[in-house]
Each structure stands twice: as C-alpha cells, then as structure tokens.
Amino acid sequence: MHILGQKQRLLPRTAERKNTNVTAASFVIAGASGTVGRQIVPALLAAGARLMLVGRDRQRLRELFPQCDCTDYAGLAEASRGFDTLVFLATINNDQVASEELFHSVNVDLALATRKQAQLAGIRKFIYFSSTHALDDANASAYARSKRAAATALRQDAGMNTQVIYLPAVVGEMTSGRLGALNVLPRPLASLALSALQSLKPTVHISLIVDALLSLPSGELKAEDPLIVSNGQRNNAVFAFVKRSLDLACAVAIVVLLGWAMVIVWIAVQLQSPGPGIFAQTRVGREGREFTCYKFRTMYVSAPNVATHEAPAASVTPLGTFLRRTKLDELPQVFNIFANQMSLVGPRPCLPSQTALIAERQDRGVLTIKPGITGMAQVNDIDMSDPVRLARWDQRYLKLRSLLLDLKLIIQTGLGKGRSDKIRQTAG
Structure with a gap:
C-alpha cells in the first residue's frame, strides 16, 4: 500500500x-x-x-x-x-x-x-x-x-x-511526501491539483x-x-470532464477518419444478406435506463433477439464473423457516445432480458456508470455467459477506473486483446 x-x-x-x-x-x-x-x-x-x-x-x-x-x-x-x-x-x-x-x-x-x-x-x-x-x-x-x-x-x-x-x-x-507542495497552494488550486492527480490513478x-x-x-x-x-472517482469533476472530452474527441476522430470505411461496411453488410446495415437493439445503460445501441449487423435478420452467447453460430453471417473478430461492428456506437449514452470504456451494455446480470451489477454499484464500447472484462475475455463473474470484473473496473487505466484498455483493445461475446457453438 x-x-x-x-x-x-x-x-x-x-x-x-x-x-x-x-x-x-x-x-x-x-x-x-x-x-x-x-x-x-x-x-x-x-x-x-x-x-x-x-x-x-x-x-x-x-x-x-x-x-x-x-x-x-x-x-x-x-x-x-x-x-x-x-x-x-x-x-x-x-x-x-x-x-x-x-x-x-x-x-x-x-x-x-x-x-x-x-x-x-x-x-x-x-x-x-x-x-x-x-x-x-x-x-x-x-x-x-x-x-x-x-x-x-x-x-x-x-x-x-x-x-x-x-x-x-x-x-x-x-498532505505529505510528493504531494507536500499542495500545502502552499491556495485552497481552490490545491483542490483542483489533487483532483487532477487522482484522476490519473x-x-x-x-x-x-x-x-x-x-x-x-x-x-x-x-x-x-x-x-x-x-x-472510485466519485465526485471527481476533473476525471468526469476529461473522460467525457476524450470520448467526444475520439468519436469525432472516428467519424472524420473512418467515416468512409463505415459507409463501405454498411453497404457490404446489406449486399451480403437481406436486411439493414445497422442493427439497433435496446440495451440497459446508466442507472438502469434503457437506450438504443447501434452496431453493424453481424447476424441474419432471422436470428433470435437474445444475448450473443445464447445465439447459435449459424446466425452469424460470413462478413459478420470478420466484423466481430476485428471489432469493426462496434464502430456505430460512436453515435451512442455523442448522445452521452455510452463511453469508450466501461461495462458492456446488456439486454433488458438479462435480469441476472442486471441484478448482479445493481448489487455491486456498476449501474452508476455509463456502459462502454470496450472494458476491463472484455479485454480479459470475459463475456456475458457468466453474469456473476462478469459483474465482479465490472465492479473491479468501477473501483479502479482512472484516465490511465482507460488509456491502457483502449490500447489493449486496439491491439486485438480480448474478443467479442462468444457465440453458442451448437447448431440449434
């Protein structure tokens, strides 16, 4: 310690x-x-x-x-x-x-x-x-x-x-040790400086x-x-401001730099199988509020509306397999970031029907923060098939979150660590 x-x-x-x-x-x-x-x-x-x-x-x-x-x-x-x-x-x-x-x-x-x-x-x-x-x-x-x-x-x-x-x-x-310099600062500056340091770790x-x-x-x-x-970064205004600013900056960068690629993927999804290019699904967000989450469609339109780990492998299109493996299917969620419904990093949003996971997250305080496009559980290959284990890792992120941890998880995701939710491998 x-x-x-x-x-x-x-x-x-x-x-x-x-x-x-x-x-x-x-x-x-x-x-x-x-x-x-x-x-x-x-x-x-x-x-x-x-x-x-x-x-x-x-x-x-x-x-x-x-x-x-x-x-x-x-x-x-x-x-x-x-x-x-x-x-x-x-x-x-x-x-x-x-x-x-x-x-x-x-x-x-x-x-x-x-x-x-x-x-x-x-x-x-x-x-x-x-x-x-x-x-x-x-x-x-x-x-x-x-x-x-x-x-x-x-x-x-x-x-x-x-x-x-x-x-x-x-x-x-x-204040002591390396933070001893805060003692000589006026109260507002000392408080701001401490909040800035605490936002990092x-x-x-x-x-x-x-x-x-x-x-x-x-x-x-x-x-x-x-x-x-x-x-847990509670009431840390510096952390909240910087995290939201980084979310918006990254969302804008994705649209500007990869907007053309998103259009191509959208068209390719529709050409490979009948149905819309964007898949819109109700998910559970902060404080248990429901919102519409957007992804590129990776399954046939006949696929059941269930959690990914409950969907049969035959539901996934050939292009969908590639999109899921490369995580390109998540790109449309930048519009959920603009709407302040999601963050770059946070617990993955679940379906309203996943009541066991919602209850576990509620008990651990996880629903007090916004869901994310990627998260600590995801980069550690933990999906929604085990609600208790997933909620524990979500709670670990809640307790340990910081700007440096978010940056680490974003880099790990970009380098391909972790996988999307596993598809049920049975044929039925």
Missing part, C-alpha cells in the same frame, strides 16, 4: 455513524505503527471501537498511542482474547528496497503466523490488507508476488473467517477504509470476491 497524504480540508472526514452497533466493534491491529495504521487507529477510536495494538516494538506503540492497549506478537494470543477481528496491516511495502526473502517473510509468513495466534485467541475474523498492485498478474515485483502468495495461502486454509482487502494509493488527512481516503472495517458483516465474509476499497 502506498500513502499519498491529503489535507483534511480537501476531502471530508468519515461521516458521523448512527449505527449503535459500531461502539461494540473490537479490533486487534497488527502493524499499527505504519503510515496507514497511524491514521486508522485514531479514526476507529473516534468511532468508539475497542482496540488492541500488536507490533514488534511494544514500547513504540505505547508512545504513539498511549490510550490503547498494546502487545507484541509473542503475547498476541493471550492479550487479544475477547476481540472480534484482527486487522493485519504489517507489510514490507512496494516502495521499499528489500530482498525476496524479506518480502515473503513479512507479507506471507508473518501474516499466516499471526492468523494462527488469532485463532488461538478465539478471534473470529482475519482481515488482510493488500494492494491493487497484486491484482495485476503482470506485476512481477517481489511485493506483488508476495501479496498474491499470501492471499492464496489464506484462502487455502479455511480454518478462519478471512477477507483480503485491496487498496489503491491511500489519501490521508495531511485510483485512490482511497482513510475514512473509506475505516467505514469498510466498521461495516464488515457479522457472518461469513465473501473471501472469493476481491474486496477493493477505493474512492
């Missing part, structure tokens, strides 16, 4: 909590002396939580948090009896220079040993904090590999209720991390679902 730092006046504190159960929350915090822990502990105390702090240097913890009970790892099992949740923050971070063995020793071995001590203490839940860097299998750093190894090991041992929480860059209460405010801990379910945790906590 990497902390950026943030002036209090630039982002709100954790909202006041009215849930009376919050005061009953009890946490054992391992790694409380770190940059994230030093901000989480005061916030949890302010929310009425009961805390036990664990670290290698108990005296250091007492100096930092004189109001808290503290122990070392050797005394964890005895001192933590009666607590409900252990939060593991101890880590060798991604900006530290360390050997492969040291990364594994702290990020994996110490986590597993601490969980065993938590089990001996009768603690019911174990929360392991990781970084979104570890979600990228292409990230081969020692840090990312150790975090992935820890998550795998924790999942394989089902002896304790465990959840891995993934965080992007953490924004704290005071996903971030999470300390208050959201605390909220996630306080809202953990009392029952079983969903360990199979990567739990990503982030700001």
